[in-house]
Amino acid sequence: MLTKTTTPGDDEARELPALAEQFVSSPRGAQLARNRAVRRMEEWGYPPASDASCTVGLVVGELTANAVQHGRVRGRDFGLRLTLDAAAGLVRIEVADAATAKRPPAVPPSSSPEGESGRGLLLVDVLAVRWGSASRRPVGKTVWAEVAVEAALTRES
Numbered sequence: 001m002l003t004k005t006t007t008p009g010d011d012e013a014r015e016l017p018a019l020a021e022q023f024v025s026s027p028r029g030a031q032l033a034r035n036r037a038v039r040r041m042e043e044w045g046y047p048p049a050s051d052a053s054c055t056v057g058l059v060v061g062e063l064t065a066n067a068v069q070h071g072r073v074r075g076r077d078f079g080l081r082l083t084l085d086a087a088a089g090l091v092r093i094e095v096a097d098a099a100t101a102k103r104p105p106a107v108p109p110s111s112s113p114e115g116e117s118g119r120g121l122l123l124v125d126v127l128a129v130r131w132g133s134a135s136r137r138p139v140g141k142t143v144w145a146e147v148a149v150e151a152a153l154t155r156e157s
Contacts, residue, residue, distance in 0.1 A: 019082040023064070025072045025097070030064035033080045037093070044084050045152025052149040055127050056082070056091050059145050062120040063095040066143065071097030073140075084149075090129065091149055096142040100135070 019040040023029035037060040041053040048054075060080065067078040076098035083092045124131050124145050131145035 018084075019080065022077040022079050025068050025076060025078050027065075027068060029078065030061065030068050033064045033078075033095075034061040037080065037082055040082055041091070046149065052091070052147070055147050056093065056149075059093055059124055059127055059147055060095070062124050063093060063143050063145065066120055067095050067097040071099040071141070073098035086152070089149055089151070091147045092144060093147065094142050094144045096136055096140060098140040100139050100141060 019036060021033070021036060023033045034057050038048050038053055038057045041050075041056055042048055046052040046056075048057075060082070064078065064080065071078065078098075079094075079096040081092075081094040081096070084090075085092065127147060128145035129148050131143070133141050133143045136142055
């Protein structure tokens with residue numbers, strides 16, 4: 001999916017492709033994926049401090065952390081795909097890992113205030129318009145979320 005973003009003085013819209021990259025299945029890989037997502041949001045016209053960029057960064061951070069913690073298969077990376085549907089006002093986030101057996105629950109688990117984990121999918125559920133997962137062939141799964149965004153601000157060159 002290609003996205004159009006304009007800058008002042010441009011007669012034609014510049015085409016920006018979806019982000020699709022592989023990352024090492026490690027905490028550092030999850031951090032790099034989040035940083036790349038925030039950079040792509042900026043390229044699409046959403047500054048790093050904007051609500052849209054912060055929300056996408058948080059959701060990417062949660063989904064990639066889950067891929068590293070729960071979906072890691074030795075020797076296999078995880079993938080991140082980010083697409084912008086400007087007409088629908090949605091950013092779609094897809095995180096793919098190689099673990100077929102470990103699927104996220106259909107609804108976020110409840111979390112106790114004293115618990116050290118379990119809040120990630122609660123955050124995703126609150127921040128995303130919708131989210132879910134799908135099997136991948138030959139192995140693995142993709143966990144996805146769609147985040148609502150307003151029209152991008154025009155950027156200065």
